[in-house]
Amino acid sequence: MASVWSRLEPHLKEVQTPAQYIGGEWNAIRRDWDACPTRFLVAFPDAYTIGMSHLGLQILYGLLNEMDGVLCERAFSPWPDLEAIMRREGIPLFSVDSHRPAREFDLIGISLQSEMGYSNIPVMLDLASIPLMAEERAEGDPIVIGGGPNASFPEPVADFFDLFILGDGEETTAAFVEL
Numbered sequence: 001m002a003s004v005w006s007r008l009e010p011h012l013k014e015v016q017t018p019a020q021y022i023g024g025e026w027n028a029i030r031r032d033w034d035a036c037p038t039r040f041l042v043a044f045p046d047a048y049t050i051g052m053s054h055l056g057l058q059i060l061y062g063l064l065n066e067m068d069g070v071l072c073e074r075a076f077s078p079w080p081d082l083e084a085i086m087r088r089e090g091i092p093l094f095s096v097d098s099h100r101p102a103r104e105f106d107l108i109g110i111s112l113q114s115e116m117g118y119s120n121i122p123v124m125l126d127l128a129s130i131p132l133m134a135e136e137r138a139e140g141d142p143i144v145i146g147g148g149p150n151a152s153f154p155e156p157v158a159d160f161f162d163l164f165i166l167g168d169g170e171e172t173t174a175a176f177v178e179l
Contacts, residue, residue: 003099007091015081020048023096029065029072030097036071038177040064041095041105041142045120046113048076048096056148057111059170070177073097073105077120078127086127093127102128108142109173110161112150118157125160134162147173 012018033039042060044051051057057074064072073095078086085091092101102108102124110121122132125144131137134144146154146161147169154164165172 004091004094004101005099007089008094008099011082011085011089011091014085016079017049020076021078021082021096023099025052028097029061031065031071033071033098033100036069038067038070038107039105040070040072040107040109040177041075041102042072043075043102043108043110043124044113045077045110045117045124047079051076051111054111054113056113056169060109060173063170063174064177067174067177073100075102075108075124077117077124083123083127092129093124103130103142105142107145107177109145109147109165112146112148112154112157115150115156121157121160133159135159137162145176 008021012021042057044054044057061072061074064070074097075093075095092103094101125132130141130144143162144160145163145165147165151164151166154161165176
């Protein structure tokens, strides 16, 4: 599927801070989708302004994009104004880098920084049209990975994830992706 940009762009005038959905920031990395057999979406279950200031997200984004054959892009939980439009117009959760639907990625890594973001996890999965419960996913669905400081005690959200990566994400995530 192509970018969702053509469906999203007309609605940006209806939302607060539309710039958070546009992408193309300074130092954004653009890799060729077709040249990378492994496509990883780093999803932050909070607003863009919170996620973009998170150093761990920046480190993983850069590290994964330096790996041969790996493309990494970013997604954030939309604010309620855009979420309502996305639901009304059938616009799926997308990456801010290429505006591709989240569902098209092979791996989706969701950062578990704080319990405050837990309620955004099912919202993001639902917007992406990814079955909420890991046991309901089938071949062809992205693998949903939890990581970050709260991955060590994930029980409240465990059923949403296929697996968790514990420890320093920089080393562990790269090793996992290589597998």
